[in-house]
Amino acid sequence: MSNAFRELxxxxxxGVHTGEDLSREEAAAATRMMLLQEATPAQIGAFMIAHRIKRPTSQELAGMLDAYEQIGPKLQLEGFGNGQSGIENEEDAATTSLLSQPVTVFGTPYDGRSRTAPVTPLTALILATAGVRVIMHGGDCMxxxxxxxxxxxxQGLGVDFSRVTLSQIEQLFKTTGLGLIYLPQHFPEAQALVPYRDQIGKRPPFATMELIWSPYGGDVHIVAGYVHPPTELRFRETLExxxxxxxxxxxxxxxxxxxxxxRTAIIAISQPDVSEGFERLLLHPRDYGFAHQEAPLDSTPELIQQMQHVLxxxxxxxxxVAIWNGGFYLWRCGVCPDLATGFAKAESFLTEGYALQKLxxxxxxxxxxxLAHQP
Structure with a gap:
């Protein structure tokens, strides 16, 4: 048993009356001890459920991220060229200028989607086609x-990130502008904590923290989703x-x-020039011709088939759905000057085969x- 972890x-x-929040340093220490299995299974499970009931503070989330940064994988971009774009025309100059922009890291819930059809991989392909560098991360069904x-x-699209090493993921990221950190292969310390989620029957605070985790060793653009409005404030404070x-x-x-x-899309975007440090966007799909019921997720094979049709x-x-999302993120990542242009470009990438070429x-x-690493 770890006596140091026991104190944390x-x-x-x-409990409510005598419990205390951890400092950033204490949260980092606790997370390191869990990742390195210095805490016992009983201690880890107890911590996760206690912290779930208490709810993590922003400084605790920051400390957890500090530990992930110290122990987890970090992709780099030394030697990265501008050959990742699938478009060889006058847009090459714009692509080159994007190399100075932060890497976009998508944080999506690791336990996946069950009701609505996800399009994040299509969004990532659209961005990578335009020269925006993208990283995703996650594990298996959990x-x-x-x-x-x-x-x-x-995997359904013919890309198996689980079969390549971390160094190969980094090389792929350098050459194509897109990569995925797969926990079982690339971050086994974090993967070892996954079974506790099933055992305690609840998402632990790690499930919140990992949405804004960045497995990249440089300047990043964090893109994260959330459900409950208070989470947005915690995210903003933690990132600051x-x-x-x-x-x-x-x-x-x-x-x-x-x-x-x-429904209206509620989005907070960083805005260093305003006193609050961010701007809240309220995007009404009907204003852009995208209002509709959400596309259902009937089965994974059907989803893959639909994605192949799109590509x-x-x-x-x-x-x-892909144009609505792809166009927004093309604008947000600085590829397009406005949303209308973003939607048009996303549509052209899909209908003219550029995104398929990127895939x-x-x-x-x-x-x-x-093939190069075969004996």
């Missing part, structure tokens, strides 16, 4: 929702403590980064990396 557990688990995780969607200057926080579908179409330029309902580039990149 006592602080968060002493508690408590057991929804469709990102890794299964990518950690010096993250660019963020996009979305009250998205099932807590994801995907914009809703059946082949077929006018399906999911195409509209094929990623497939070929993984195949080449695996």
């Amino acid at each position: 557990l006592k602080k968060v688990g002493s 508690p408590t929702k057991y929804g469709v995780p990102l890794i299964e969607i990518w 403590m950690r010096g993250v200057r660019k963020f996009t926080l979305v009250k998205g579908l099932e807590g994801s980064c995907d914009l809703p179409r059946d 082949n330029g077929k006018p399906t309902e999911l195409m509209s 094929q580039d990623i497939r070929h990149g993984i195949a080449s990396l695996q």
Whole structure:
């Protein structure tokens, strides 16, 4: 048993009247001890459920992120060129200028989606096609929702990030502008904590923190979804403590980064020039012709088939969802001057085959990396 961890557990688990919040340093220490299995299973489970009941503060989330940064993987971009764009025309100059922009990191719930069709992988392909560098992260189907995780969607599209090493992911990221950190393969310390989610039957505070975690060792644009409005404030405070200057926080579908179409999209974007440090956008889908009921998630095979139709330029309902999201993020990431231009560009990337070409580039990149490392 770790006596040091026991003292931290006592602080968060002493109840409403005598319990205390951890400092940033204490939260980082507790997280390190859990990741490194210095705390016992009983201590880890007790901490997770106690912290879940107490609710994490912004400084505690910052400390947890400090530990993840210290122990977890961090992709780098040394030697990164401008060959990641799938468009070889006058837009190359714009693509080159994007190399100086932060890397966009999508934070989506690790336990996936179960009701609405996710389009985050399509959004990532659209951005990578335009020269925006994108990182995602997550694991397998996991508690408590057991929804469709990102890794299964990518595998259905012919891209298996689970079969490549961390160094290969980094190389793929450098050459294609897109990568995914897969916990079981690339961050086993965090993966070892996943079973506790099932055992305690609730999402632990890690499930909140990981939405704004960045597995990149440089300047980032954090994109995170959330469900409950107080989470947005915690995210903003935590990111400020950690010096993250660019963020996009979305009250998205099932807590994801995907914009809703059946209600107003509530979005907080960083705005250093205003006193509050952020601006709240209220995007009404009807104003842009995208208002509609949300596309349902019937099954993973059907979702993959619909995505393949979109990438082949077929006018399906999911195409509209992909354009709505892709166009917004093209604007937010600085590719397009306004939303209308973003929607038009997202549509052209899909209907003219550029996003499909990016997907094929990623497939070929993984195949080449695996072939090069065969004995």
